[in-house]
Amino acid sequence: MVKFSNSLVGFLNILILLLSIPVLAGGIWLSHRGSTDCEKFLQKPVIALGVFLLLVSLAGIVGACCRQSCLLWVYLLVMFVLIVLLFCFTIFAFVVTNKGVGQVVSGRGYKEYKLGDYSNWLQKRVNNNNNWRKIKSCLQDGKVCQSLQQNNETYSQFISSNLSPIQSGCCKPPSDCNFSYQSETVWIKPASTNSTDPDCDTWSNNQDVLCYDCMSCKAGVLANIKSDWKKVAVVNIVFLIFLIIVYSVGCCAFRNNRRDNSYPGWK
Structure with a gap:
């Protein structure tokens, strides 16, 4: 169980790392090739998202696979903040899109x-x-x-x-x-x-x-945004459940790391 939780966290973050590469590459491409205000408007959020996913996934991989409790603690803190923000955004999206009909x-x-x-x-x-x-x-x-x-x-x-x-x-x-x-x-x-x-x-x-x-x-x-936000909010609920599961597994890995660091000779 000790190895399983750490391996699972590492595997999930490898997937996130692979996802961050095309996101970051897309943002860099827009910054060099974007010719319209619309394309330029998208480049900064895309680059920021790619960098965020890259750093978080690296912290998760190193923290879980190399048993670095400090990095894993930072990873869990970021995950917790992300879960709270995603939950608040989902509620906010439902509230602000509640009004308005053609x-x-x-x-x-x-x-x-x-x-x-x-x-x-x-x-x-x-x-x-x-x-x-x-x-x-x-x-x-x-x-x-x-x-x-x-x-x-x-x-x-x-x-x-x-x-x-x-x-x-x-x-x-x-x-x-x-x-x-x-x-x-x-x-x-x-x-x-x-x-x-x-x-x-x-x-x-x-x-x-x-x-x-x-x-x-x-x-x-706004009618188009309302429709899109409703769909995003539903997807967020599914993603939120996934993040909570990953966060729970990460907490198990963090406890395992602390226990192993406290008792180096324990097997």
């Missing part, structure tokens, strides 16, 4: 989204100019709206489409604006409109502008 529009196959329907914390994040500049850069680089142009749909076909939240919020004006349809990303503003929605004035047929600065676009992004 609004059904009569005669439309897609939903439309209002920024005020989402939690205040999420609203503040997308209303921050620096944050939104980076998000908008990612949307433009991803050609989210340009992909719609390839469909060449008629108006009846377009309004029956099942648009994604981002496409619905960023690539067309809100239905309340009563714009005339020319193509998927070209709409003609009427001479007068009764709508008080500020997005009606924000819309532009310039393909680099469209509705990327609209409140509906920010709401569409």
